[in-house]
Amino acid sequence: SQTxxxxxxxxxxxxxxxxxxxxxxxxxxxxxxxxxxxxAGRGLQLLFYSVGIGQISSEVPQNLSASRxxxxxxxxxxxxxxxxxxxxxxxxxxxxxxxxxxxxxxxxLSIL
Amino acid sequence: xxxxxxxxxxxxxxxxxISILNCDYTxxxxxxxxxxxxxxxxxxxxxxxxxxxxxxxxxxxxxVFLNKSAKHLSLHIVPxxxxxxxxxxxxxxxxxxxxxxxxxxxxxxxTKLSVIP
Numbered sequence: 747s748q749t750x751x752x753x754x755x756x757x758x759x760x761x762x763x764x765x766x767x768x769x770x771x772x773x774x775x776x777x778x779x780x781x782x783x784x785x786a787g788r789g790l791q792l793l794f795y796s797v798g799i800g801q802i803s804s805e806v807p808q809n810l811s812a813s814r815x816x817x818x819x820x821x822x823x824x825x826x827x828x829x830x831x832x833x834x835x836x837x838x839x840x841x842x843x844x845x846x847x848x849x850x851x852x853x854x855l856s857i858l
Numbered sequence: 859x860x861x862x863x864x865x866x867x868x869x870x871x872x873x874x875x876i877s878i879l880n881c882d883y884t885x886x887x888x889x890x891x892x893x894x895x896x897x898x899x900x901x902x903x904x905x906x907x908x909x910x911x912x913x914x915x916x917x918x919x920x921x922v923f924l925n926k927s928a929k930h931l932s933l934h935i936v937p938x939x940x941x942x943x944x945x946x947x948x949x950x951x952x953x954x955x956x957x958x959x960x961x962x963x964x965x966x967x968x969t970k971l972s973v974i975p
Contacts, residue, residue: 752901778961789860795961805962836901844953846892847963849901 748773752837752850760858765810765824767853769837772818777839779820780847781812784834796820832857861885862950864966873975877935881948881966884929888950892963893922893933896945905946906933938973945970 752769759765771777781793792805794812802812809828813821820837834854838847863882871877879893889910894902908915908922908931915922921934935942948966 755899780961789862789967790963790965792962803961838901843961844890844951846904846907848904849894851899851901 748839748848750837750839750848750850752853754853755851756854756856758856758858759827761829762826765822765827765831765855767822767835767837767855769820769822769850770818771820771839774818774839774841776817777841778843778847779814779818780838780840781820781822782836782838782849784836786833790836794822827857829857831855860967861888862948862964862966864946864948864969866969867967868970868972870972870974871938873940873973874937877933877938877942877971877973879933879935879946879948879969879971881931881933882929883931883950885950885952885964886929887952888964890951890953891922891924891931892949892951893920894947894949894965895942896947896968902947935971938971940973940975943971943973 749772779796782790783793784790794804796802796814799814810824834852836852837850840847861884892907893905895905896902906917906920906922908924913924919935924931945968947968949963951963
């Protein structure tokens with residue numbers, strides 16, 4: 747069966763520091779991969795999605811970037827974190843467009 | 859503008875009875891709908907989905923109903939069990955569109971279900 751791993755579960759970082767969140771999927775090939783963010787009091791917002799290795803699409807302009815160095819690995823990065831980057835970050839995968847997305851357990855990021 | 863709305867923040871139901879969770883949407887382009895369940899400190903878990911070409915989909919104790927004319931869907935859980943206590947999210951997307959927006963799931967804010975033993 748397919749599983750998705752996301753780490754770390756919680757992270758506290760100072761403003762201006764770099765960020766790297768990692769997500770890996772097991773048990774499937776060539777999945778669509780997604781990064782979502784939930785800011786306090788708001789719904790889930792799609793940040794990036796990827797339909798294949800090296801293919802990244804961004805839904806909103808921001809201080810973050812994503813990369814997919816391997817088929818089942820999706821990384822969310824920032825060179826310099828802002829206070830507004832605080833939130834709950836979720837990675838997800840799906841077999842294809844129009845198929846259910848399956849989520850990891852999320853990373854709660856606090857910027858000080 | 860909230861395109862997917864879950865107007866009841868919470869719901870309490872007696873064990874063994876039916877739980878009905880409701881969701882309304884405003885974007886008539888949505889053609890694929892999903893329900894997720896979320897426990898504290900975990901990510902959302904997919905429960906059931908329905909395409910706009912159907913009006914009902916059933917999976918065990920879970921049934922989703924879609925009323926396109928009213929832009930309304932509901933999740934029925936029968937019989938409700940204490941383990942069903944969680945936050946339930948309704949989500950929608952436009953899969954018939956081939957552009958970037960078709961990958962986006964738009965979520966409601968959730969309804970907290972408490973099933974009382």
